[in-house]
Amino acid sequence: xxxxxxxxxxxxxxxxxxxxxxxxxxxxxxxxxxxxxxxxxxxxxxxxxxxxxxxxxxxxxxxxxxxxxxxxxxxxxxxxxxxxxxxxxxxxxxxxxxxxxxxxxxxxxxx
Amino acid sequence: xxxxxxxxxxxxxxxxxxxxxxxxxxxxxxxxxxxxxxxxxxxxxxxxxxxxxxxxxxxxxxxxxxxxxxxxxxxxxxxxxxxxxxxxxxxxxxxxxxxxxxxxxxxxxxxxxxxxxxxxxxxxxxxxxxxxxxxxxxxxxxxxxxxxxxxxxxxxxxxxxxxxxxxxxxxxxxxxxxxxxxxxxxxxxxxxxxxxxxxxxxxxxxxxxxxxxxxxxxxxxxxxxxxxxxxxxxxxxxxxxxxxxxxxxxxxxxxxxxxxxxxxxxxxxxxxxxxxxxxxxxxxxxxxxxxxxxxxxxxxxxxxxxxxxxxxxxxxxxxxxxxxxxxxxxxxxxxxxxxxxxxxxxxxxxxxxxxxxxxxxxxxxxxxxxxxxxxxxxxxxxxxxxxxxxxxxxxxxxxxxxxxxxxxxxxxxxxxxxxxxxxxxxxxxxxxxxxxxxxxxxxxxxxxxxxxxxxxxxxxxxxxxxxxxxxxxxxxxxxxxxxxxxxxxxxxxxxxxxxxxxxxxxxxxxxxxxxxxxxxxxxxxxxxxxxxxxxxxxxxxxxxxxxxxxxxxxxxxxxxxxxxxxxxxxxxxxxxxxxxxxxxxxxxxxxxxxxxxxxxxxxxxxxxxxxxxxxxxxxxxxxxxxxxxxxxxxxxxxxxxxxxxxxxxxxxxxxxxxxxxxxxxxxxxxxxxxxxxxxxxxxxxxxxxxxxxxxxxxxxxxxxxxxxxxxxxxxxxxxxxxxxxxxxxxxxxxxxxxxxxxxxxxxxxxxxxxxxxxxxxxxxxxxxxxxxxxxxxxxxxxxxxxxxxxxxxxxxxxxxxxxxxxxxxxxxx
Numbered sequence: 001x002x003x004x005x006x007x008x009x010x011x012x013x014x015x016x017x018x019x020x021x022x023x024x025x026x027x028x029x030x031x032x033x034x035x036x037x038x039x040x041x042x043x044x045x046x047x048x049x050x051x052x053x054x055x056x057x058x059x060x061x062x063x064x065x066x067x068x069x070x071x072x073x074x075x076x077x078x079x080x081x082x083x084x085x086x087x088x089x090x091x092x093x094x095x096x097x098x099x100x101x102x103x104x105x106x107x108x109x110x111x
Numbered sequence: 112x113x114x115x116x117x118x119x120x121x122x123x124x125x126x127x128x129x130x131x132x133x134x135x136x137x138x139x140x141x142x143x144x145x146x147x148x149x150x151x152x153x154x155x156x157x158x159x160x161x162x163x164x165x166x167x168x169x170x171x172x173x174x175x176x177x178x179x180x181x182x183x184x185x186x187x188x189x190x191x192x193x194x195x196x197x198x199x200x201x202x203x204x205x206x207x208x209x210x211x212x213x214x215x216x217x218x219x220x221x222x223x224x225x226x227x228x229x230x231x232x233x234x235x236x237x238x239x240x241x242x243x244x245x246x247x248x249x250x251x252x253x254x255x256x257x258x259x260x261x262x263x264x265x266x267x268x269x270x271x272x273x274x275x276x277x278x279x280x281x282x283x284x285x286x287x288x289x290x291x292x293x294x295x296x297x298x299x300x301x302x303x304x305x306x307x308x309x310x311x312x313x314x315x316x317x318x319x320x321x322x323x324x325x326x327x328x329x330x331x332x333x334x335x336x337x338x339x340x341x342x343x344x345x346x347x348x349x350x351x352x353x354x355x356x357x358x359x360x361x362x363x364x365x366x367x368x369x370x371x372x373x374x375x376x377x378x379x380x381x382x383x384x385x386x387x388x389x390x391x392x393x394x395x396x397x398x399x400x401x402x403x404x405x406x407x408x409x410x411x412x413x414x415x416x417x418x419x420x421x422x423x424x425x426x427x428x429x430x431x432x433x434x435x436x437x438x439x440x441x442x443x444x445x446x447x448x449x450x451x452x453x454x455x456x457x458x459x460x461x462x463x464x465x466x467x468x469x470x471x472x473x474x475x476x477x478x479x480x481x482x483x484x485x486x487x488x489x490x491x492x493x494x495x496x497x498x499x500x501x502x503x504x505x506x507x508x509x510x511x512x513x514x515x516x517x518x519x520x521x522x523x524x525x526x527x528x529x530x531x532x533x534x535x536x537x538x539x540x541x542x543x544x545x546x547x548x549x550x551x552x553x554x555x556x557x558x559x560x561x562x563x564x565x566x567x568x569x570x571x572x573x574x575x576x577x578x579x580x581x582x583x584x585x586x587x588x589x590x591x592x593x594x595x596x597x598x599x600x601x602x603x604x605x606x607x608x609x610x611x612x613x614x615x616x617x618x619x620x621x622x623x624x625x626x627x628x629x630x631x632x633x634x635x636x637x638x639x640x641x642x643x644x645x646x647x648x649x650x651x652x653x654x655x656x657x658x659x660x661x662x663x664x665x666x667x668x669x670x671x672x673x674x675x676x677x678x679x680x681x682x683x684x685x686x687x688x689x690x691x692x693x694x695x696x697x698x699x700x701x702x703x704x705x706x707x708x709x710x711x712x713x714x715x716x717x718x719x720x721x722x723x724x725x726x727x728x729x730x731x732x733x734x735x736x737x738x739x740x741x742x743x744x745x746x747x748x749x750x751x752x753x754x755x756x757x758x759x760x761x762x763x764x765x766x767x768x769x770x771x772x773x774x775x776x777x778x779x780x781x782x783x784x785x786x787x788x789x790x791x792x793x794x795x796x797x798x799x800x801x802x803x804x805x806x807x808x809x810x811x812x813x814x815x816x817x818x819x820x821x822x823x824x825x826x827x828x829x830x831x832x833x834x835x836x837x838x839x840x841x842x843x844x845x846x847x848x849x850x851x852x853x854x855x856x857x858x859x860x861x862x863x864x865x866x867x868x869x870x871x872x873x874x875x876x877x878x879x880x881x882x883x884x885x886x887x888x889x890x891x892x893x894x895x896x897x898x899x900x901x902x903x904x905x906x907x908x909x910x911x912x913x914x915x916x917x918x919x920x921x922x923x924x
Contacts, residue, residue: 024919
């Protein structure tokens with residue numbers, strides 16, 4: 001079953017610290033890959049739950065990103081907006097091996 | 112580790128607010144137990160008046176429901192009155208025998224109503240006005256009885272009288288002093304107030320002593336009130352609202368030092384170091400506060416010390432008052448009666464029902480008393496609290512200067528006159544009713560709360576003044592933090608000013624150094640402080656501090672302006688608004704090649720290409736072959752010009768040439784906010800220089816320089832700075848002013864707000880009077896901008912991360 005496989009999508013060194021890159025072409029939609037100050041990697045759908053702003057273009061701080069459109073702050077771990085705003089962007093499982101970043105094939109095809 | 116035990120006596124607003132503040136900063140430090148004598152969870156005592164008048168019900172004014180206590184692991188003893196504190200055993204005893212031990216004790220026992228010592232004061236039907244039970248009793252009385260007497264013509268008494276009148280009772284207010292609200296109003300304002308309350312059918316007996324309360328015929332409840340002069344009037348309900356006193360019974364019994372309140376120091380600690388106290392029961396530096404704003408400030412300080420942070424101090428509050436009676440508008444603050452050394456400015460229009468009195472001392476506003484038109488109340492209060500020098504605006508002070516933008520709220524500037532359906536916030540489409548409901552329904556107290564919950568005033572901020580007015584109308588007082596030093600964001604306690612000084616004095620060159628030096632609570636800051644720190648570093652130490660693109664908003668990172676669909680707009684620079692055939696041809700070619708959906712002429716005399724994909728940006732820049740217009744940055748934007756003497760028959764100076772030179776001088780300049788200039792060739796001023804950060808207007812004998820204008824949310828006309836002869840002087844003087852703003856402005860502060868903050872006199876001193884200083888400012892500007900890279904061309908020197916423009920595409924999924 002290939003769907004349980006992990007798919008190599010990007011390299012850590014391609015993503016700036018406290019920044020993001022977008023992976024496009026997945027059935028699930030554009031996926032923002034974030035890198036935090038302590039080098040943790042997170043993957044969230046690049047679509048703010050508020051009005052669909054591209055989260056990948058926001059400012060990354062702590063384990064959150066602030067959307068460039070209307071400054072909603074979204075948690076990178078679960079994709080959910082900080083109170084009192086409500087709503088969640090879909091978040092994706094991530095596996096890192098050395099410099100390589102993997103996403104789950106099954107999640108990529110699910111829309 | 113075993114948690115310490117914190118016991119709170121008093122389940123009211125001050126005590127529970129302290130717990131909220133404590134849970135925010137030290138959620139796991141204590142096992143918390145709360146005693147409340149009433150059967151309700153913490154509710155909003157301020158809103159008892161609307162409950163009495165039927166505008167709200169009890170459920171709506173609950174601030175923290177039982178679930179909140181459970182969720183935070185707080186043990187809640189409702190309906191249990193604490194009767195004893197045993198400080199030796201560190202125990203608290205309740206009337207029903209409940210005993211709780213403590214490591215820290217917090218007293219928030221509030222206040223007790225003053226009950227007149229007259230015969231009959233214990234008859235049924237004689238009540239105070241303090242809590243939900245009193246309110247319910249008044250509502251019940253209004254259903255079965257006719258005559259109500261309120262003793263006390265203060266804030267609380269009048270709100271009670273109004274509520275009872277609305278519920279259909281015949282109401283008489285008995286007041287000892289010779290005018291109403293004598294603690295908050297002067298005679299003239301009080302007379303206006305009395306007239307409008309009389310028009311609602313409330314009777315008044317001023318300067319009147321109550322002698323006795325007499326029972327009714329069958330002796331079941333109060334029936335008559337008798338005054339010292341022998342007169343009697345019927346009274347089926349008597350509400351004692353003649354004042355309150357701090358409830359110190361428990362503390363005194365426990366031998367904690369009290370004197371007109373529980374004595375506390377600036378950390379809210381009593382004479383027993385394990386015991387803290389907040390709220391109306393407290394005497395701090397000789398003052399007892401009964402309004403919500405000071406109590407919340409106390410709560411914050413107390414929580415800081417309970418959390419063992421030990422850095423906050425409470426230094427007292429200035430308070431203001433607003434009567435919460437729908438349709439009556441009055442406001443007072445500070446020393447409104449004046450006195451020695453004070454001067455009064457008054458405006459009185461009895462026919463229109465407007466009265467304003469401002470009390471000024473040593474060029475500062477020290478008191479205000481306003482009736483009928485309180486739209487400027489919040490502004491006056493701000494001037495008063497911040498002890499602003501008002502000498503330069505003294506002649507117009509009385510007319511107010513509502514701090515409200517000109518656009519976006521249908522021209523309204525008086526919240527009280529607005530309908531619930533009127534739009535307050537034009538950015539986020541929030542009407543007055545929604546804000547009022549949120550304040551009352553969700554227990555909001557601050558502008559920040561309202562912004563978070565309703566989004567009103569959270570975008571452009573033009574309606575902030577209106578929202579503050581609505582808060583004040585709902586709560587009767589405006590709650591804002593002591594503003595002298597406001598923290599830049601929640602990551603730190605440092606203000607903009609603290610940060611700028613620290614960066615300069617310690618020569619910090621990195622954000623990490625600033626955060627370490629100023630005790631940031633977050634390792635990587637937040638979306639508010641990071642862009643500010645980045646700007647402060649590169650503007651203070653040009654060519655030394657490293658720019659951090661990841662701390663810039665996306666527009667300054669991608670060097671284009673993000674649009675709502677995630678595409679970008681590209682605006683190439685046209686120096687002074689001038690272009691030529693070759694540039695226009697290249698723009699046309701780019702528009703065609705990249706299928707640009709919208710091509711638009713901007714307000715800054717250039718051309719905007721909208722709808723460009725991020726991946727295409729570098730290629731678009733290359734094909735255009737023009738410099739970046741920086742139309743996306745907190746930076747120099749444009750220098751708008753008219754054609755001037757070169758062509759125009761009225762022109763007196765070469766305005767195009769001047770504009771081009773200024774724009775070249777400022778190329779690549781980042782600033783606290785965007786900076787726009789304009790140069791006109793004659794006083795007809797076709798370049799609209801009167802609403803620019805720097806406006807230059809040519810006259811026959813030279814140039815006039817105007818500064819700090821703004822054509823945005825609130826139109827601000829630029830102020831005349833000076834008149835100059837030569838082009839070089841124009842560059843030096845305007846450059847020096849801009850550099851002053853770059854060095855001292857707070858991030859996101861426009862020149863108009865900067866100049867309002869520091870004063871025009873100060874700017875003139877630095878730029879006009881101090882010749883050496885001006886020259887040094889100008890030199891520092893030129894040094895900072897030396898070899899400024901074009902971010903559309905010189906990617907490496909401008910620190911542009913080109914990887915961001917490459918899409919990562921999955922092969923197949």
